[in-house]
Amino acid sequence: MDLLPFLLTQCLNALSQAALLFFLGVGLTLIFGIMRIVNFAHGTFYMLGAFIGYSSARVTGSFWAGLVIGPLIAGAIGAAFEMGLLRRLYRRDASAFLMVTFGLTLVLGEIIRLIWGVDALQLEVPEVFSGIVFLFDEPFPTYRLFLAGAGVVVAVGIWQFLERTRLGLLIRATSQNAEMVHALGVDVNLVRTAIFGIGCGLAALGGVLAAPLVTASLGMAGNAIIDAFVIVIIGGMGSFLGSLLAAVLVAFVQVFGTYYFPDFALAAMYMLMLLVLVIRPGGLLGKEA
Amino acid sequence: MVNQADILRRTMLQAAAAAGFATLAGPAAAADPIKIGIPVALTGPLGGVGAQMRRACEFWAKEVNAKGGLLGRPVELVIEDTAGNPATTVRTVQEMVERDGIRVITAIVASNEALATVPKLAEWDTIFVSGDNGDGRLTAESLVPNFFRANVSGPMGTRAVALWLRDSPMKNFYGLGMDYAWGHNSMDVFAAEAKRAGKNFMGAVFSPTGTKDFSTYITKIRQSGAEGVYLVLAGDDNNAFLAQAKQYRLGDKVQMLTEQVDQMSINATGDSAIGLIGSSRYPFSLDNPVNKAFVAAWQAEYGRPPDLFEGDQYQSCKVLQAGIEKAGSIEAAKLRTALEGLAVTSVKGPIVMRACDHQAEQPGFIVKVVKREGMEHPVPEVIASYPADRVTPPCNKMVYDD
Incomplete structure (x- = not known):
């Protein structure tokens, strides 16, 4: 393989991975930034998305239906969880959230096992993206190009949502001063419910999109939650742009690190995290240092 | 005045009733079930494999019982989840031995569970016929007299x-x-x-x-x-x-x-x-009459062909069955002697449980x-x-x- 096609292939590999990492990290960072909640169940929502996406795609015969239904249902469950449980805990300290969301991972994980069983399930790549393109004679799956594209679209979408819509404005305002927003007559609880639902929905979106690469399996959640935390820590807790930057960085470090130093494949991501924490303890774009 | 004939009739009825009970009670005593311990990992990362092995055991027990049982006694499986944890497995088998009087076990999923269990077999006076455990040591340096491997090993x-x-x-x-x-x-x-x-x-x-x-x-x-x-x-x-x-x-x-x-x-x-x-270890497409009958029956029961752990565990159950029939007992000493050198026509064709290291000689695919x-x-x-x-x-x- 020549250098140029090699570099191109690896960069596109990294971008497609970055998209998946971004979906995972951005929801977690939004939830933390606005609600000050460390959502330990984030990986489980990612897994839930994959399983619901699998079933929806199977019933309707369309991957795209799964891509819409998975995040919607997972988001609704997340919102209901916020309304039913988390809301009662806002006056407690942070450890209460950690315990409750950790409990949710166990309950949801068990429910998924009861509904879908223990075997890994295959979600097929959608027909239109099942082919390959040739980059200087090297085959590259179009689905990975689609992933990278989806990452860009969702990132721009979230950015525009936060900047231009009324709900986006309320979300930003709530993150800065929830009491003031409340005093101005806005139902802050509703904003929190919305952001928790959206965050979980984004994780589920990542889960559905990742399923054709890794299959929907019970091991997804544990893997995902660690990646999500790493992204949030590198990017800076609560920073939207930070999570985007961190996802791209981590993906490039993983893809190239694995190639040149395969023995350090697992460590690459953590070494990057250590480096960032040493230089900028609050994360790349984090507010507090 | 008491009617003599009446008394006679009552006595006869009582006798008949007693005889009737006797004929009922006779087989009932003989039909004490043969209990087989299934300490299998049903949860945890090995749960998928464990589910296959349990299914194979249940299929086998149903098949045996439909044909009148083993030595004229029904087969009863005592199934417990070990979660793939060796310590849990040892404790579970101990309970099976002490509480249920079990003397035969099979269907342990992981090799480390099996390695933890085998040193206790002599003390429990229990035979263990493996249906899955691949670690080569089980029939080499870690071999014990009461362990038999009917399945294919890792090597x-x-x-x-x-x-x-x-x-x-x-x-x-x-x-x-x-x-x-x-x-x-x-x-x-x-x-x-x-x-x-x-x-x-x-x-x-x-x-x-x-x-x-x-x-x-x-x-x-x-x-x-x-x-x-x-x-x-x-x-x-x-x-x-x-x-x-x-x-x-x-x-x-x-x-x-x-x-x-x-x-x-x-x-x-x-x-x-x-x-x-x-x-x-077991490709279901094997072309021999025993396997074809097995696959057809399995397909009728579950609507799909058997997977490899199902086939390999089923073979182990058949080896165990042949051993118990030959020994006429589930007593460890008799069963051990019966299993050594036992030849069975299995789903993989003719196999032999060799006496020297208790590994079943069988083809590779x-x-x-x-x-x-x-x-x-x-x-x-x-x-x-x-x-x-x-x-x-x-x-x-x-x-x-x-």
Whole structure:
């Protein structure tokens, strides 16, 4: 393989991975930034998305239906969880959230096992993206190009949502001063419910999109939650742009690190995290240092 | 005045009733069930394998009971979940022995569970017939008199692949394994076998357990220029690799080989597994009358063909059954003598439980995953089989002389 096609292939590999990492990290960072909640169940929502996406795609015969239904249902469950449980805990300290969301991972994980069983399930790549393109004679799956594209679209979408819509404005305002927003007559609880639902929905979106690469399996959640935390820590807790930057960085470090130093494949991501924490303890774009 | 005839009639009725009870009670006493302990991992990462093994035991018990039981007694399975934890397994079997009076166990999933259990078998006066445990040591340095292995061991699986390699026209091989003991171990064995077969082993790369993105590894395999790549991957990692390898069309250029092909990962990855070559402990497509009857009955019960752990565990149940019938008892001393040297016509053809190290001599199979008309998932098809005397290691050994 020549250098140029090699570099191109690896960069596109990294971008497609970055998209998946971004979906995972951005929801977690939004939830933390606005609600000050460390959502330990984030990986489980990612897994839930994959399983619901699998079933929806199977019933309707369309991957795209799964891509819409998975995040919607997972988001609704997340919102209901916020309304039913988390809301009662806002006056407690942070450890209460950690315990409750950790409990949710166990309950949801068990429910998924009861509904879908223990075997890994295959979600097929959608027909239109099942082919390959040739980059200087090297085959590259179009689905990975689609992933990278989806990452860009969702990132721009979230950015525009936060900047231009009324709900986006309320979300930003709530993150800065929830009491003031409340005093101005806005139902802050509703904003929190919305952001928790959206965050979980984004994780589920990542889960559905990742399923054709890794299959929907019970091991997804544990893997995902660690990646999500790493992204949030590198990017800076609560920073939207930070999570985007961190996802791209981590993906490039993983893809190239694995190639040149395969023995350090697992460590690459953590070494990057250590480096960032040493230089900028609050994360790349984090507010507090 | 009491009617003499009346008394006589009553007495006769009582006698008849008593006789009736006796005829009822007679078989009831003899029909004490034969209890078989199934300490199987149903939860945890091995739950999928455990579910297969339990299913095979249940299928076998149902079949035996439908034909009037074993030694005229019904078979009863006592099933307990061990979660794949060796300490739990030992405690579970202890309870089975003490509480339920169990003297025969099978269907332990993991080798480390089996290794923890075997030292206690003598004390419990219990026979353990393995249906899955692959660790070579169980019939070598860790062998105990009450342990029998009816299934294919790990070294036997690797051996089949090695024998196939010798006949293969491919010359250059590369490896991808999971970065822990099993991955490195199997890769070393493969590298040594490849060299012995006069092939060129070009090196290997190891991926951390839990790897999700295999794109870089796929790039490395492609760059190596090898004709075949040996995969030592399991579970989610294996599924992820196969799915992504297909998306990169890796199979067009490189033949993928693996130690063990199982239906679970084929089901999880669908067409991505097509073309994969590896050993199989039990390919359901075997062409012999015993197997055909088994597969047909299984298909009728579950609506799909049996998977490899189901077939291998079923074979173990049949070996156990033949042993109990020959011994006429489940007493450990008698059953042990009966099992030693026992010949059974199994789903894999004629097999022999050899006396020297309690390993069942049986053939080895190499399969290739193919798409078959009318099947929901791709299936493994036998492309080569090797006779028992070439696949089974020398007595009490884990390595082969040639």
